[in-house]
Amino acid sequence: MSVRRLAAEQPASFAFTPDNLAWAQGVIAKYPEGRQASAVIPLLWRAQEQNDYWLPKPAIEYVGRMLDMPYIRVLEVATFYTMFNLEPVGKYFIQLCGTTPCRLRGAEDIIKVCQDRIGGQHHVTPDGLFSWLEVECLGACCNAPMVQINNDYYEDLTTENFNRLLDDLAAGRPVKKGPQNARHASEPEGGVTTLTDPALYDGSAVGAWRKRFQEEEAKAKAAASEAGATEKKAADDKAIAAEAAANPKPGKPSDMTAGTKATDTPAHRVAAGKEAVSAADRAKAGDATKSSSDEPSSKRPKAPTLDKASSYAANPNQGEAKKPADDTAKG
Ligand code: FES
Secondary structure, eight states: OOOOOOOSSOOSOOOOOHHHHHHHHHHHTTSOTTOGGGGHHHHHHHHHHHTTTOOOHHHHHHHHHHTTOOHHHHHHHHHHOTTSOSSOOOSEEEEEEOSHHHHHTTHHHHHHHHHHHTOSTTOOOTTSOEEEEEESOOSOGGGOSOEEETTEEEESOOHHHHHHHHHHHHHTOOOOOEESSSOOTTSOTTSOOSSOOGGGTSSTTTTHHHHHHHHHHHHHHHHHHHHHHHHHHHHHHHHHHHHHHHSOOOSSGGGOOTTOOOOOOHHHHHHTTSOSSOHHHHHHHHHHHHHHHHSOTTTSOOOOOOOHHHHHHHOGGGOGGGSOOOHHHHO
16 A cells, blocks of 8 residues: 655646647547546646656646646545656656565565665665656566566566666666566467467368367257157057057957957957966867877868869969860850
C-alpha cells in the first residue's frame, strides 16, 4: 500500500505549453457541455509528462481551473491512481514489481540492486538519473521478475542483467526492452514446445477438423443403424414365437376336426407344464408297433394292386413309352 502525499517542495506555478494547451482544448471539446470534468485524467497525465513525470500542486489546481472542477476533486483523482507521481522522480523512474510471482522468481535480488545503487524508495540519485518504487503486480508475471522504467517493461531480470541495464541507461547506451534473456516475449526459454507443426500455418489444416467430425458422425450413424437392425430382428423373432404359441399347428391328425382348433398339441402340453408326449401315449405307440409286427401276415391288409393307369400316376418317372393313350387326342 502506498502513501499518497503531495511533495514537500512545490514549484510556484504551472501552465501548459502552447502545444499542450491546444491539445488540452481539443480533448475538452470532445465532451458535451457540462461534462468537461471527464477530461481530468488525460489532462493530468499530460501535465505530469510536461513536468518531468511528477504532478506538482500548482498543476493539479491548473487542471481544476481548466475543467471548472473544485481542486479537491482533482486531488482525489491524482492521489487515487498510482500512475500519477506526487513527488519528483529520476530521469529513469523504476517501478519494481514486488508481488508474489516476482518475489518467487527473485524480485528480492532486484530490490537489493536498487537499494545498493539508488538508495531507498522515493529517493532520487544525486545525478537525477534514477529513483525507484516498489509497486504491485504489473501484469507481466510470466516474465518475472520485472520492472517498469518510465513507459517500458524490462523482464526476466537477474542481478547481472539488471545491473547491466542500469549501466547502459546511465551511459546513454541503447537498451533492449522486454525480456533481458534470450527469450522471445513470454515463449518458453529455448523456443516454443507446442503448436510447432508447420501444417498449422500453411493452410493445409483448414477444414481438417470438419472432415474428422463428419467421419465420426458417419461412424456413429452406422453403428446406430446396425444396433437398430439387430433390435428389430429380435423383436420380429419374438413376435413370431408369440404368434406360434397362440396359434400352434396341430400336433397329430387325430387332433384335427373340421372347423375346430387343436387344443392338445405337444406345445400346449409343454405350455401347461406337462410332458410333450404322455407315458401312456408312448406305451401305446410302442404296443401298436409290436402288435403290428407280430400279427400273422395272413391277417395283415393286402397291398392294393395298381392297374396300368394308376401305376403311371404312382411312378411318373417311367417315361413317355408307358404313358397311357390320350383319349382326348384319339377322339
Ligand atoms: S507479479 Fe510481478 S508482474 Fe505480476
